[in-house]
Amino acid sequence: MMGTAKNRVYLAAIVVLLLIIAAMAYKFVVVGSTQKAEDGRIAVLLEPGERNLVLREMRAFVESLQLMSDALSKDDMKGVAKAARTMGMARSQDVPLAMVGKLPLEFKKLAFSVHGQFDAIADDAETIGTTKHTLGQLSEVLQKCVACHNSYQLKAPTSK
Numbered sequence: 519m520m521g522t523a524k525n526r527v528y529l530a531a532i533v534v535l536l537l538i539i540a541a542m543a544y545k546f547v548v549v550g551s552t553q554k555a556e557d558g559r560i561a562v563l564l565e566p567g568e569r570n571l572v573l574r575e576m577r578a579f580v581e582s583l584q585l586m587s588d589a590l591s592k593d594d595m596k597g598v599a600k601a602a603r604t605m606g607m608a609r610s611q612d613v614p615l616a617m618v619g620k621l622p623l624e625f626k627k628l629a630f631s632v633h634g635q636f637d638a639i640a641d642d643a644e645t646i647g648t649t650k651h652t653l654g655q656l657s658e659v660l661q662k663c664v665a666c667h668n669s670y671q672l673k674a675p676t677s678k
């Protein structure tokens with residue numbers, strides 16, 4: 519009898535621990551660290567250094583897009599591929615794990631798909647090599663830039 523009661527306590531403790539782990543994983547993977555912003559978007563709460571990292575990446579996107587349009591205007595598909603590759607998947611591995619946990623799932627999905635699309639643009643520029651095809655791909659990527667900016671902003675955790 520005593521043994522069974524003890525087992526029940528152990529079992530309850532395990533269930534509670536699993537629920538805590540599941541809640542933490544859910545917060546880390548899905549929810550992130552967010553707050554509703556005054557303008558109706560979702561504010562992702564990041565430390566100043568983390569925010570700087572994201573904004574630096576954003577400016578790198580614009581730089582790459584500038585190089586790509588310049589190369590496109592000259593039918594320089596090698597140049598397109600080179601500029602696109604700099605913003606490919608390899609780039610997204612620079613993000614520290616602690617920061618990944620603060621980004622909501624939808625934000626991460628959008629960010630990964632944008633990096634993936636830059637790789638696809640580079641691949642296709644090397645193989646298909648038509649400016650029209652690349653322009654179509656660029657328009658698709660830009661839609662995701664727009665979609666993310668319409669949904670999210672960045673904010674320091676303490677400021678209200």
Ligand code: HEC
Pocket residue numbers: 573574576577579580583625626628629632659660662663664666667670671672673
């Ligand atoms: C996953 C979400 C996401 C994607 C995708 C995204 N951005 Fe951003 N970007 C942001 C957020 C959030 C900010 C900060 C906006 C704010 O706080 O109001 C930002 C800011 C910027 C800034 C301002 C940088 C600065 O120094 O202030 C530029 C430029 C920018 N993005 C360009 C781009 C371009 C170009 C693309 C597409 C190739 C892109 N972004 C894709 C989320 C994203």
